[in-house]
Amino acid sequence: MAQAFQKTTCPYCGVGCGVNMVLPSADKDPVPPVSGDERHPANFGRLCVKGSSLSQTLMDHDRLLTPSIQGHSTSWDEALDTISDKITQVVKDHGPDAFAFYLSGQILTEDYYVANKLAKGFIGTANVDTNSRLCMASAVVAYKRAFGSDTVPCCYEDLECCDLLIMVGSNAAWTHPVLYQRIAAAKQKRPHMKVVVIDPRQTATCDIADLHLAIKPGSDAAIFSYLLCHSDSAGVVDQAFMADSTSGFDEALKCAYAATPSASFTADFCGVPLEDLTCLTDWWADTDKTVTFYSQGINQSSSGVDKCNAIINCHLATGRVGKEGAGPFSITGQPNAMGGREVGGLANQLAAHMDFATPGAQDLVQRFWQAPNMASENGLKAVDLFQAMEAGKVKVVWIMSTNPMVSLPDTAQVRRALEKCELVIVSDCKNNTDTTAMADILLPATGWSEKNGTVTNSERCISRQRGLLPAPGEARHDWWAICEVAKRLGFHSAFSYQGAHDIFVEHAALSAFENSGKRDFDIGHFQSMTQAEYDALLPVQWPVPKGQPAGTKRMFADGQFFTADRKARFIPITPVLPQHVSNKEWPFVLNTGRVRDQWHTMTRTGNAASLARHTNQPYVEIHPRDVKALGLQDQGLARLVSPHGQAILRVKTSRATSPGQVFAPIHWTQAFANQSVISNLIPQVVDPLSGQPESKHAVIRLEAIHNPMFGSILSTQALDLSAFLYWCRIPSEHGFYYEVALSSAAEVEQAIRNLKQQTGLSEYWMEYQNPLSGQSRMACLQENQLVLLLYWHDQPQQLSLDWLVSKLAPDCQVEEQERLAILAGSLAQAEDKGEIICSCFQVGSKQIQQAVAEGASSVAELGARLKCGTNCGSCVPELKPFMPIQVEKSA
Known part of the structure; x- marks a missing residue:
């Protein structure tokens, strides 16, 4: 039987790559690896390693499958009734601004549209903001x-x-x-x-x-x-x-x-x-x-x-x-940050690129929607929204597809806000995130490969993201959940959509309503499209006015702009430095950003073990001069302290960062590491015009953590490591893999007792101690199966544990001759690839060094021998330093 072949779009960055997906032949079969769509104008068949690994992220593990209220499973009807009753009560008692949506550039345009319409046109509040506030x-x-x-x-x-x-x-x-x-x-x-x-x-x-x-x-x-x-x-x-x-x-x-x-x-x-x-x-x-x-x-x-x-x-x-x-x-950071802008997904927008400051826009949108309770002024931007929550002004918040407990600055304030809010609703695919832990009501949402609608990339190209797999459990589309609440609030006729197609054509019609070239965003060509045409929609750049099916690649070619006199405006600028500058108490400037193979807060990429191998733990990148001056150790631990909080991270010595500056990635959460949430360190400083936080800048001090005891733990079950100074869960194919640290070697025995108590494993232990290195190793086997492994060492080191992780697989038997290898660390059974450089083909530094020693003298030759650099190309900058010095830069 031939496999079904479908086209969709990648759910990661704002490039908006087209993806080919082959559906599994049976419901329970795994999804085959995806490939790039050669006809999509964003990528012409190419995918980065995150996109190439999408099928690995489609796991049932930790999937939110049923609605819940206060931690107890419930029906959709009860959850939706509870939400609508609470919204009705707070609007009656405190006004419409006591309610807010906090959305995401991960949801689809159709989801965004109905949320914006309900809040701004029917409830009467402009408190609709999004994590795209943090992006663009x-x-x-x-x-x-x-x-x-x-x-x-x-x-x-x-x-x-x-x-x-x-x-x-x-x-x-x-x-x-x-x-x-x-x-x-x-x-x-x-x-x-x-x-x-x-x-x-x-x-x-x-x-x-x-x-x-x-x-x-x-x-x-x-x-x-x-x-x-x-x-x-x-x-x-x-x-x-x-x-x-x-x-x-x-x-x-x-x-x-x-x-x-x-x-x-x-x-x-x-x-x-x-x-x-x-x-x-x-x-x-x-x-x-x-x-x-x-x-x-x-x-x-x-x-x-x-x-x-x-x-x-x-x-x-x-x-x-x-x-x-x-x-x-x-360039936008998220796959649908642009789509959210198109439908009013920010608190200072209306819809279809209109805002409250545009003369006549409020009346126009109200007439089109036939809205009874039209918002009349800007709502609360992200940081202001959570501050208003803490102040008791916003009493109900509905958070969709985002993790503000990790992404917003000053995590402590965000926590206080959510604790103070009377009703926190979270729609998500994942059951356990830093934000779902704060929810009163959890709603199971569909995710990538299940959601159906459109997204717009950074060059204004609208593409279809298609729902190709059945939704698991009781997961529902976000637009459906919003519409069901709207109906319960008495707005049935305005939210009686049968599917995403109905929403899209209404969105297209609004973009063209009384437009006639006055507004930039116009996709009126699609306002009468059929369901079949929507299903078959090819990527197209807006604007696409009625009667003009071809999109415009480049705007303003005629020198005409969208100001009142059609002229662009120069803006006088006086450059200023960041609001907080380093000083004696806070001598370092912290810069934040991303790593190559992870995305946002890892709720999706954290499911793919292969993506963790390039960078498997959170770190702080520090110049060698500062490492030496502070008595730090490469791969050791440092405490980062700001006026707002702290974090403990691995030290990465690097000349890529200048003295006095450090860099730390944003991805790790409490679900993956205990003291790695970088937003703990970031102040709530925002641009006064956009409300966008200064998330890439904070002032901190660094403190060395001296003489910790490091460990590696493999387990068939999740462990409570709250007593440890530091722990990081590294995604793995089987079981649970942790890198940990204790404050000193004196704590090891107590930690072992704690782990034995947790797991109920008191017998069948093998132990080994190396008298020269001081390393100690313990393993517990039951019926020839590895269930827990502990490695302890007093110096930071990277171990190759892939072979040991494979021994955590269900029904994997540990042979007699393998037991000594487990304890002695003689892992000859698996190739030690070294640090993974190419994630696409899992090629490590030692393999690359060997290929160079054998004569490979260019990146192209490395690719021919090892395949590294031949898929997405993301690793090419890291491959070049392996080459002999005389090789030209363009090699």
Whole structure:
């Protein structure tokens, strides 16, 4: 029987890759590995390792399958009745603003649409915000200030045909790897193309950089303020374009000259060599086809909006917008952050790219929806929302598909807010997250491969995400749950959708309603589409007005914008540094970000053991000078302390980070490690215009943890390790794998007693102690099955435990000759690959070193021998250092 072949989209980053999925032949069979859709315009068949591993994440383990109230399973009817009754009560007693949605760029456009419609049009509150506030809100406000609309003017092709690409605040090699590989391939084909990376750290993205400006954290705006001045002094200002299509240049230029009067001043302000800044300005002046590509390093700032506008100012001044290979390109972090923007998924929006400040917009949306209780002013943005919760003003919150206990700054405040809130509703796929632990009502939601609707990627391309697998248990679509509550609130006729198709066509109709080219977002072409047409929808870029099926790749080609006079606005900018600066008490600046093979808070990627092998524990990256000065040890433990909280992380010595600066990834949660939630350290400082937190910046101190006792634990059951100083659960194919630490060797015996008590394992133990190294090892076998293994060592070390993990598989028998290997650590049964470099093919550092020793002299030759670097290409920057020094960078 032939297998069914279906197309959908990846649920990870904002690139929006197309995915081919082969359905299992039987209900209980595992889903075969996915592949890239060669016809999708975002990726043309390529997938990063996270996308390639999607089938590994489709597990029943820890899946939320039934609704619950206060921890007790219940029916959907009872849960929905309880929610609607509480909303009715708080709205009656305290007004509509006592209710709020907190949504996610992970949900689909159709889910977003009905949540926004219910809150803003029928309950009467604009308290609808999203974790996308943490991602791209500053970019939205900047586009609207400059263009009169939230319009990304570029497309992906511009990244491939530009002659100068400035990548600022983006480690695209790890965060948007497929798009990065498109850029790398274009650069290889077009050797004259220049790439500049502006980032405090030397990231993997620097691998293709012709110039890296390692700026002082938060000083980005000064670079672009000076570029505006240099555009003027070098005579590259496009006077005709500015006269016809812009206003406000003189004031913006005057402000730029006052803020950055010279190259030497700017270089000193940003902490970069003058010759490097001069190189950038020369390239800028000489290169008409220039794209500035920016992400969280710009947006997540207390002055993020101004930084974005400083970039846009430079492009407007030189006429580098609306043209092939030119423009200010904000890249979104989530798969549907853009779709959420389209339907009003932010508290300061209405719908269809309209907002409360747009004259007549409120009336227009109200008439279209026939809404009885229309919100009339902006709602609470994310940080403000949780502060209002703690103050008792928001009494019911409905959280969907996001984990604010990990992602929002100042975790302690978020916890207090959720504890104070009278009713916390959480819709999620996972049963155990840091946020579901705070819920009063849990609703089981459908997830990727089950959800059905649309998403919009960073180049305004709308794609279908198709529901291909049956929903497990009682999981339901988010839009359905919202509509069922709406009906119980008395709004049956307005929320009687039969499926996602009905919602999408209404959304399309609203985008075209009384539009006639006045608004940028228009997909009226789809307002009459049938269910069959919706099911077959191919990727398309908006706008797509009625009667125009082909999308527009590049916006503003005609020099017309969406302001009242159709001219773009220059915004005067005065660069400022982050609100908190390092000092004697808090001497280090903390930068945050992502690792290559994990996503957000690991609720999906944490199911794939292969994705944990590249980076299996949370860490803090510290310059060698600081490691030595503080008495730290590579792979040892350090305590990070800020005015708001603390974390304990492994030390990673690296010259990628400058002295006085450290870096830590954001992904690990209480479900995976006990003291690794980085938002504990982050203050609730936000941009005053966008409300986006300054999540990439905090001031901290570092403290060495001296003489801990390290351990590795393998178990067939989950363990309570709360008594340990440090523990991290590493995703594994079988059982549970933990890396742990105790405060001292004196605590080992008590820890062993505790573990024996937990597991009920008091007999059948084998023990071994190495008198030279001091290492001790204990294993418990029952009926020739390994059920618990403890390794203790007084020095940090990375062990290759894959073979031992395999022995935790059900019904796996430990042979007599294997018992000594388990205790002695002689793991000859499995190849020690070393540190995993290529996750796609699980190729390790020792294999690469061996291949180089045997004659491999280029990345291409390594790929031919080991396959590393031949799939997504994310590991290529890490493969190159293995090559002999004489190999050219472009190898």
